[in-house]
Amino acid sequence: MQKKWLLFGALAVGILASGGWWYVEYGIGWINPRAKNKIEISRDLAKYDFDSLRKRLPMVSEIEILGPIEAVEDRRKSMGLKYENIFSTREISFVSNGKKISGMINYYPERSSLSPVVIMIRGYAEPVGYYPGSGTWRVADRLADMGIMTVSLDFLGYANSEIGSTDVLEARFEKVPAVLDLIASVKNLPFVDSERIGIWAHSNGGQIALSVLEVTGANYPTSLWAPMTNPFPQSVYETLEEGSMVKEILDEFGKHYDYRRYAFENYYAWINAPVMIHQGTADEWCEVEWQEEVVNGLKEVGKDADLYIYEGDDHNFSKNWEEVVARDLGFFERWF
Template sequence: MRKYIRYLLVTVVFAFLGWIGNDYYRSRLNTSPNPISVIKSRPLEKYAVENLSKALIPSAPVSIEETLKENADYTSYLISFKFDPTFSGREEKKVTGLMNIPTGKGPFPLIVMFRGYVDQEQYQTGDGTRRAAEFFAEKGFITVAPDFLGYAGSDKEAGSIFESRFQTYTTTLTLINSVNSISAWDSKNIFLWGHSNGGQIALTVLEITETDYPTVLWAPVSKPFPYSILYYTDESDDRGKLIRRELSKFEEDYDVELFSLTNYLDRVNGPIQLHQGTIDDAVPTAWTDSLVDKLKELEIDVSYIKYPGADHNLNPSWSRAIENSMTFFKKHLN
């Protein structure tokens, strides 16, 4: 009898230990990471400079929505085009912009223009480029300036502040690829003009496309990403808290070096003319000095004009700066 009881107890103990072990094993299975589940989606990788350079750039008809102004020298139009800013076959969005077409018998050369920062609530189509665009149009150049997503009559921008930034590149790439739909264009001359953050857009597009578009840059933002954003965070209502928080998340998943224009300057092929005011309080003169030095080291065709006592908008030397820009564009006409 004792023998039987002993055998029964041993059996029960082993059964209990087996149950405990099985339960522990199952719990480990449930808590161990599934290799497939830990692979993070990185949807913004497609906007890295190298990846955009390999992307299939769409084209879209540039449509005239409204005639805004007409005079003896040119006509101003509200334009729009639709495209998928993610380049992934998803929902198309509309981007509006301002186009000036010279009066007279064409065809005409074309300048794509990019503005600097303007508050979304105050922005109107053409702000930041209008004055320069009208000057160029008077001289016989078509000008096209996109508003970008989230501005004026354009559709809503992306939910991510960084994707919104990167989609200024896809907007620009699509627009340049769509100028064939502008019947007054001469089909051979495309120039770029950018001011402030618009200069950053122009430089990045030159790197992505590796094309030789002659380009004029006024006080361009040319520091590495994301420093080029963080530098201005004290101007935001929350002193940059949102941007820093979102940047921290971004850096967990992405290598910021892949998105920084300073790492791809060797891909720039076209001639560049740089303009900088010496009392610019938005883009330090040292930034443009450094950019010019790097471009010269890479043996890129660059000319640099400084305007003593001029501010971020090159006032009071605006007239001289716009004339110098016009001379540069005419020099590089085909």
């Protein structure tokens, strides 16, 4: 069940089976699968298909730089982490679609020159115990130590962000606009070099990152760690049990919308950035074959894409973490 739950998370539809009830993330609440719940799909989801997102104007907001993040500081101390480059870590807040989203920034208050920046997109996380920077801070620290500013976002429903949509599918779809709005807002920071922006993403964040590259068509060099790239909606259908409420939701969605217009694998031609993918062979959640299909698909349309495979490594690269980070540092140094 845990594996199925994470796969649902790839579509931002986290469902936990417990005591005969399902909890659906993002403020949707509890659903009794034994009751005859009426399935209703929003008729306003067309704005999230790739063609519509490409026409959407990003919503620029002021990024508020707030106080230190105690949870990150405590973890650095417990791990004995020290860095040569002096940077500040702070919680941030910005607005997307009228809702506040929290996050984390590593930046250089005393630097006189403009800084390149990497946008950090985490994978699935449970809301309980979550703090700004969860899932990204360790890699963000290494990038910052090399002189690259980083900005992570928590997404709606996490940390100090406002609650997300109560529609199961919209809760998934609204993540891409959130990243688009963050990037547009980051460009307005006075110490950012808006011509040197990259993306780092892990797990479920990988699918979001690819979508952002397609929608923007921008040259954002991107590194993906074990990205969840099994296509939508197969990635959900393949893990469902008979009678699943999520299957009914997806079936109903398919009656009103074309799945293909929401699937990143149909828009590789729109990408204009180099993409590097890391994948371990012992990953319980993501498969090497998925990443091979992505890289081959990108190369077929003339894109710059590389895949690095780590024998026997897991979803978080616990065996080869330093090697993967070193490749990332070299990758961003090259493209910046």
